[in-house]
Amino acid sequence: MRRVAIVGGGMSRFGELWSRGFRDLIIEAGTKAVEDANLHGDEIDALYSGTMAAGRFVNQEHVAALIADFMGLNPIAATRVEAACASGSVALRQGYMAVASGMHDVVVVGGVEKMTDVSVSDAAIALGGAGDQEWELFMGATFPALYALMAKRHMYEYGTTEEQMAQVAVKNHANAAKNPYAHFQKEITLEDVMKSKIIASPLKIFDCSPITDGAAALILMPLDKAKKHTDSAVEIIASAQASDAIALHSRDSLTELKATKIAAKKAFEMAKLKPKDIDVAEVHDCFTIAELMAIEDLGFFKKGEGGKATQEGKTALNSEISINTSGGLKGCGHPVGATGVKQAVEIMWQLRGAAKGRQVEDPEIGLTHNVGGSGATCCVHIFKRA
Amino acid sequence: MGVGLSLSWRRIPERYTLLGTKCDNCKINYFPTRKICPKCRRKGSVKDVRFSGKGKIYSYTLVTSPPTGFELEAPYILAIVELVEGPKLTTQIVDTKLEEVKIGMPVEMAFRKIQEEGEEGLIHYGFKFKKVRRMTSGI
Numbered sequence: 279m280r281r282v283a284i285v286g287g288g289m290s291r292f293g294e295l296w297s298r299g300f301r302d303l304i305i306e307a308g309t310k311a312v313e314d315a316n317l318h319g320d321e322i323d324a325l326y327s328g329t330m331a332a333g334r335f336v337n338q339e340h341v342a343a344l345i346a347d348f349m350g351l352n353p354i355a356a357t358r359v360e361a362a363c364a365s366g367s368v369a370l371r372q373g374y375m376a377v378a379s380g381m382h383d384v385v386v387v388g389g390v391e392k393m394t395d396v397s398v399s400d401a402a403i404a405l406g407g408a409g410d411q412e413w414e415l416f417m418g419a420t421f422p423a424l425y426a427l428m429a430k431r432h433m434y435e436y437g438t439t440e441e442q443m444a445q446v447a448v449k450n451h452a453n454a455a456k457n458p459y460a461h462f463q464k465e466i467t468l469e470d471v472m473k474s475k476i477i478a479s480p481l482k483i484f485d486c487s488p489i490t491d492g493a494a495a496l497i498l499m500p501l502d503k504a505k506k507h508t509d510s511a512v513e514i515i516a517s518a519q520a521s522d523a524i525a526l527h528s529r530d531s532l533t534e535l536k537a538t539k540i541a542a543k544k545a546f547e548m549a550k551l552k553p554k555d556i557d558v559a560e561v562h563d564c565f566t567i568a569e570l571m572a573i574e575d576l577g578f579f580k581k582g583e584g585g586k587a588t589q590e591g592k593t594a595l596n597s598e599i600s601i602n603t604s605g606g607l608k609g610c611g612h613p614v615g616a617t618g619v620k621q622a623v624e625i626m627w628q629l630r631g632a633a634k635g636r637q638v639e640d641p642e643i644g645l646t647h648n649v650g651g652s653g654a655t656c657c658v659h660i661f662k663r664a
Numbered sequence: 665m666g667v668g669l670s671l672s673w674r675r676i677p678e679r680y681t682l683l684g685t686k687c688d689n690c691k692i693n694y695f696p697t698r699k700i701c702p703k704c705r706r707k708g709s710v711k712d713v714r715f716s717g718k719g720k721i722y723s724y725t726l727v728t729s730p731p732t733g734f735e736l737e738a739p740y741i742l743a744i745v746e747l748v749e750g751p752k753l754t755t756q757i758v759d760t761k762l763e764e765v766k767i768g769m770p771v772e773m774a775f776r777k778i779q780e781e782g783e784e785g786l787i788h789y790g791f792k793f794k795k796v797r798r799m800t801s802g803i
């Protein structure tokens with residue numbers, strides 16, 4: 279297997295972008311990534327793009343071919359990857375494997391979702407496809423409700439509080455306010471979260487990530503080639519993925535994501551590192567409870583202590599471990615297919631020292647954690663300055 | 665959201681009578697039915713089993729922002745119930761006040777309308793769960 283590096287990346291602004299369509303977003307991100315990598319289109323061998331539900335959101339399938347067409351990349355192999363909200367990171371993993379295996383030399387990995395062309399209720403139906411339609415959604419479950427079931431059980435088993443969950447939103451909005459690409463540009467207070475409208479108790483609207491348009495893209499190539507090409511390459515030192523039951527009720531535990539634990543264990547083994555070696559991480563905070571479970575399942579904190587650690591500020595920018603410097607899904611926004619790629623773009627910027635107002639002090643190792651649905655897919659990547 | 669007639673019809677045994685699967689090899693029960701036991705993965709040792717409809721609340725939430733098709737029912741209690749036979753399922757809790765609901769509380773199956781697809785659409789039935797109320801011994 280060849281070692282693989284990221285040599286360029288870029289993203290569109292995240293937000294409710296009514297003037298911009300699916301194509302505009304991914305072409306912007308893709309073009310920025312190619313320019314950042316200082317390459318020309320004819321040097322790219324293959325494209326992998328993560329998109330969850332373009333059919334439901336914009337009535338368009340076959341989107342990888344469409345992206346290759348409008349990016350002027352034909353006739354290269356163009357493949358769409360779908361794994362619900364983990365589509366982006368699974369696309370990154372496909373690109374990683376294509377380069378590592380020697381099948382392709384230069385690969386562009388994209389992620390995109392255009393979510394605001396449909397009503398909020400239609401968007402909820404589209405997102406519901408990430409769960410078990412016949413046995414969860416049919417019964418009246420929604421995604422906030424599924425994560426609320428996890429939150430309630432986490433509160434019951436570990437004494438986690440609503441204030442601790444709210445603190446995730448406060449922190450991530452504070453980080454987002456420092457990120458010009460983020461959906462939300464304003465800080466919020468604990469009181470703002472606690473007084474916001476209840477969606478599915480105990481989760482309130484400020485515990486939920488928003489419906490967002492956006493795209494992100496990366497360029498991968500073999501490490502040896504990357505080192506000759508640029509002095510700002512970032513090596514992907516681990517890529518791991520795991521699956522679990524599609525329905526939350528079929529899992530042994532509601533207070534951990536087994537797929538996260540397994541993917542993390544494999545990733546740390548592959549990178550020959552431990553959780554304490556990570557300087558900066560982008561974790562999947564589709565709901566605030568998800569960040570608490572993620573920082574526990576990834577091994578940054580003991581099970582049940584994620585809430586306390588967050589409350590004590592241990593996950594804030596430049597504290598014990600900087601979690602979600604981009605603002606996370608909560609603050610930066612969650613265009614589902616784009617999120618996994620955006621996380622890697624943020625880590626690339628952090629490791630290059632290019633994250634401007636939200637820069638972690640001299641980070642060497644970064645991690646991304648991206649979840650599909652309520653935890654049926656999880657992908658963990660670890661990155662290092664090359 | 666709308667689901668097809670044949671899809672709804674195929675699920676009737678599971679939704680009306682809590683039909684699930686038992687793996688004779690592992691002595692583990694599953695709901696809904698499975699053709700392959702995810703533990704031993706050995707085909708052919710699974711058989712149909714009907715669950716009693718008794719269980720307890722494993723976790724719950726009050727859904728105040730309902731999905732399409734459930735607007736008239738909101739707010740409603742959604743729960744994961746752990747059946748006495750072992751498997752867990754997602755269901756609504758009915759005939760029970762929110763203040764009464766606790767993790768660990770015994771519940772039993774009730775047959776109810778689940779959702780209606782518009783004025784002339786399908787009406788789907790199936791299980792919901794309710795608090796087990798002890799009969800006062802009047803004798």
Ligand SMILES: [Zn+2]
Binds near residue numbers: 709
């Ligand atoms: Zn078995």
